[in-house]
Amino acid sequence: MTGRARFGADYNLPGQLVGRVLRSPHPHARIVSIDTSKAEALPGVKAVVTRADFADQPSEFIPAGEMMMNYKDVVRNVMAREKALYEGHAVAAVAATSVAIARKALKLIDVKYEVLPHVIDVVEAMRPGAPLLHDDLFTAGVEPKPDKPSNIAKRLEIKVGDVEAGFKKADLIVEREFKTAPVHQGYIEPHAALATVSEDGSVELWTTTQGHFIVRAHCARLLGLDMGKVRVTATEIGGGFGGKTVVYLEPLAIALSKKAKRPVKMVMSREEVFKASGPTSGATVRVKMGATRDGKFVAGFAELKYQAGAFQGSPVQPGTMCAYAPYDIENVHVIGYDVVSNRPKVAAYRAPGAPISEYAVESVVDEIAKKLGLDPIELRMMNAAHEGTKAAYGPKFGPIGLEETLNSIKKTEHWNTPLRKWQGRGVASGFWFNIGGETSVSLTVNEDGTISLMAGTPDIGGLRAALASVAADELGVPVEKVRPIIGDTGSLGFNFLTGGSRSAFSGSMAIVEAAKQIKSELVARACKLWEAKPDQVEWKDGAVRPLGALAEKVKPMTIAEFAKISGKLGGPIGGVGRINAQGAGPSFGTHLVDLEVDPETGRTTILRYTVAQDAGKALHPAYVEGQFQGGAVQGIGWALNEEYIYGEDGKLQNAGFLDYRMPVASDVPMIDAILVEVANPKHPYGVRGVGETPIVPPLGAIANAMENATGIRFTELPMSPPKVLKALTDKGLNKA
Amino acid sequence: MAKHHIEATVNGDAVEFLCETEETLLDVLRDTLNLTGSKEGCSSGDCGACSVLLDGRLVCSCLVLGCEVSGRKIETIEGMAKGESLHPLQQQFLKSAALQCGICTPGVLVASKALLERSPNPTETEVRYWLAGNLCRCTGYDKIVSAVMDAAAVMRKG
């Protein structure tokens, strides 16, 4: 707001060095040798690190949510070992006294590469005979176990009922294949880290991250340190969306600082962000659905092939689980493949895996509606999952708000506005599970009655405000008296990262716990002070109140009044909430979009956009709307313009904001947000996470609107102007 | 290579600094003058996070060299508030939840200020096209545009 907030690149330490990374220019190459001697000899260079400075890690999977990580892969992604597996893969790093010297030093590092054939497209990577990235990668999930390595890391499937029998019952079967390109989370702030290692080996690290406790765990492991010796502060973060849940620069900065015996600051350039940090998967998806003539879905099949990037771990698992989640279908079979290829390792991106698979299914649902002559909202209502529906991925849903979102959309003026030629309207629904997770918060009552709230999940958009309002409500103080901050790893118990739409959900639960402790402590003190028994007092409306006869002798006391004399009654007042929050409720959403296609240029203009999504209970409605709007616009970018464009040489051609075209203010209209609230019974306030679902429906909604506008079903994203123009021209649709 | 000695005015204060030829105004602001409010998002003038006013004109400071600003007037986000009181745009952004992560906000505020100085009663379309050079990934622009128009109304009332 005033420029005073300090993001990753805004931190500096006296005597700090500039760190820079040397990156592979080849998408696939064996690293034969690395000679850093000339770089080390350059005056001003204080440290150089390569694979030699990182101990190899044995294969060990770490639970990192749906995208299991393996430390053997992590150490190789952070610094290449045997091979460079993508253009941009880190091969060495230097720390020098100035940017100019660091740049010169990189040029002096002599790397001998044996260039290998590369493969990027997922279908190409799956072919037998494709260039192999790892000779120790054998496809998991197939029987019998293969004895030849492959680029297919994993095959998985979920099955309910019998789809073959289901298809036999269908009056209409629609089968389509879809293709999506890798897209980047697009955070405006590049990765940045500042590390300093003292003589006793303890590390202080400032980094822009969604999970500083995770960063601590990874760095401690990769560098062979005790976690207690690593103190990580999460700086303000300029966007993450899942992309800042892993480490890139941090281990390098620490290793360099250790060698140089000075602080080292590292910041990625925008080109490095695109080339060396993880976008999401590109994918090929085949969907086949069967329905009766009155619109009941009887069978849903899908085959998902997702790129993982250089190391295994694409979000194909949640992709398979989410594909049919909005619908109550008796027979579902979804197969997923996790495939490596020569591009940066995929990182999470808002509802990882779900936008891709749900785009494909929502497109086919739309086609079914059209072919059966049914209203697309009615068709979805007929098949919508509701409380008690058994999800395709297993459990029964508790109370959920999908039908409410569909109804809200149906009632809008937007839905009922007539359209003109070349304009089209599309609707789609979407889902994300949401999670809870380990969360620690502390509430401290200061001597003047103000409250210090310390949470441990970095605030990526409105969290502190939401948590402050919960603390204020619980303790009966004005929200201005609550000061929320995010604590470092030394100040709190473990916090799982900000992601999974969990921070407001779990944070608020933990605050309720912490507040309970404070309230019971205050009640206990009142009893001592007033020489009363517990049944003679109660906490109500921000104060401890005497009951019955006692009320004639003493007056109620607020937190502030207790705080003034806290020392006299036993010490400072505070509470801690340390929980593993369970009971996260899924959030369903339905999006409605009107767009217009210019037949002469293929350019699509979004005319109108409405989001209806179930928030359970909106702790801070303006910020919840902000999540809806932000996710919707990312989806608009994904659907209409964003993609990684590779040349034949396996190099990224659009590693900058000019040609990696994200939506700007003039590309989108106001986004209407309808807040649906179907309370989550497992949360004290009814809260559901909301951050991720908004990016799921836009791809399908926009593809459906395009079909409505042009008569063409686009099965490849993005639907960028050249592609749209070509499709219109090929069909002779844009002859004047 | 000798450094350049530059004198200029930043947010009304006279400043003096040395810079290399290849250092941008953004580098100078952030690393030499310790004004880290202007952010580096791309270094190629595509994201607007480094927006400042140079002699009243909206520019990307990553596209201006430090040695180009001799004798000129620079206004950054740090100069927008007047002491304790926030600029009406800043106040409105807070009220309207027009920021989430906040990284684009300094650039957006500087650009919006420049717009309202030229066009005190802009239409929604004008605001969107003026801000097309400021990328935001969090908000979807909706609340930013509303906040600018609401602030404009407040400022017109005087």
Add this chain to the structure above:
Amino acid sequence: MARVVLIGNLAQLTGGVAEFQLRATSVKQLFEQLAERHPALGPHLQDGVAVAIDGQIYQDSLLEPIGPDSEVFVLPQIAGG
């Protein structure tokens, strides 16, 4: 006896058996009993699964109780972005 269903690829580690009737009263017991019958499951249960008990999803929650008539699904873990 609780009805326990393995979702996704976990059934491959049990030779295709995806459904069990088990007398477990907590997630911890459930994992122990499953691993006893099918040792290949053991490491996966420790680190990579979520459990849905009567429709409610729990992650990393060993002490969560399971009722005598509960329906339990063992799912891959979720995180998000």
